[in-house]
Amino acid sequence: MTSIQSKGTALVTGASAGIGAIYADRLAKRGYDLIIVARNAQRLEALAEKLRKETGRNITAVAADLGDKAALAKVEHILRDDASITLLVNNAGVGSVASILQDNVDEMEAMIDLNITALTRLTYAVAPGFVARGAGTIINISSAVGIAVEALNGVYSASKSYVLSFGHTLQRDLSDKGVRIQTVLPAATATDFWDVAGYAPQKSKPTTMSAEDLVDAALSGLDQGELVTIPPLHDGEQWLRWEADRRAFASNFGNAKPAPRYTI
Numbered sequence: 001m002t003s004i005q006s007k008g009t010a011l012v013t014g015a016s017a018g019i020g021a022i023y024a025d026r027l028a029k030r031g032y033d034l035i036i037v038a039r040n041a042q043r044l045e046a047l048a049e050k051l052r053k054e055t056g057r058n059i060t061a062v063a064a065d066l067g068d069k070a071a072l073a074k075v076e077h078i079l080r081d082d083a084s085i086t087l088l089v090n091n092a093g094v095g096s097v098a099s100i101l102q103d104n105v106d107e108m109e110a111m112i113d114l115n116i117t118a119l120t121r122l123t124y125a126v127a128p129g130f131v132a133r134g135a136g137t138i139i140n141i142s143s144a145v146g147i148a149v150e151a152l153n154g155v156y157s158a159s160k161s162y163v164l165s166f167g168h169t170l171q172r173d174l175s176d177k178g179v180r181i182q183t184v185l186p187a188a189t190a191t192d193f194w195d196v197a198g199y200a201p202q203k204s205k206p207t208t209m210s211a212e213d214l215v216d217a218a219l220s221g222l223d224q225g226e227l228v229t230i231p232p233l234h235d236g237e238q239w240l241r242w243e244a245d246r247r248a249f250a251s252n253f254g255n256a257k258p259a260p261r262y263t264i
């Protein structure tokens with residue numbers, strides 16, 4: 001039991017395992033009460049009980065399949081109505097290593113429902129309250145393959161590019177209203193993600209990070225005020241240069257006439 005003053009409530013999705021379970025642990029130890037969300041009620045309740053004992057925080061487990069509209073609406077409702085919520089961690093996600101010729105399109109649609117639609121709807125649910133209260137933080141878990149898009153399954157990579165782009169526009173729309181945004185790009189991390197994605201050996205490769213190191217680094221990035229945190233990228237300046245180039249490049253599109261190279 002700690003005597004740290006409460007920082008409000010953090011709602012963490014995908015908290016029954018992997019990266020989300022470590023976020024739950026670290027945030028409870030930082031003084032947040034928690035609402036932890038995932039499908040597996042038993043694993044969620046076991047984590048809730050452990051963290052209650054260790055930290056004395058209020059921990060509520062909400063079993064919900066975020067790919068299911070009705071269950072997702074229940075979590076949106078919590079985010080809209082519970083004014084104690086100060087932090088949303090959009091972490092729940094699934095991946096795949098299969099190519100378009102091996103994949104089932106229904107599984108890809110389910111991935112989009114979770115990785116994109118649920119993350120978007122939960123963000124839309126929480127943002128107005130954060131703006132009204134002039135404070136709140138949204139952490140969205142993207143992936144290094146949101147940039148290194150050829151590495152894994154195309155729909156997965158594209159879903160994580162979406163999360164990165166969405167974070168930039170959330171920053172544009174919400175940062176002057178007291179809302180903090182952080183997009184986190186893990187690379188390979190040792191979780192059950194790889195069993196679900198179809199390449200379990202990745203978990204024990206020497207280049208794979210532990211979920212504990214990943215989350216501790218991501219929270220350090222949050223403490224440092226970063227908009228985008230890439231824990232495995234050692235040369236942080238490389239991201240800043242790439243981002244500056246992107247913004248400079250984006251200023252070159254305002255021409256009514258096509259480029260001369262397209263003259264017929």
Ligand SMILES: NC(=O)c1ccc[n+]([C@@H]2O[C@H](COP(=O)([O-])OP(=O)(O)OC[C@H]3O[C@@H](n4cnc5c(N)ncnc54)[C@H](OP(=O)(O)O)[C@@H]3O)[C@@H](O)[C@H]2O)c1
Binds near residue numbers: 020141188189
């Ligand atoms: N591990 C990596 O190498 C890696 C790299 C880059 C990015 N990421 C991203 O990190 C995030 C967390 O992944 P992880 O590595 O921690 O994977 P994980 O260990 O497989 O955990 C995924 C979590 O999401 C929950 N979840 C899955 N489907 C759900 C659904 N339909 N509704 C609600 N919850 C659901 C799972 O719980 P239930 O089964 O109980 O629902 C679990 O708690 C994901 O967004 C992933 O894309 C992971």
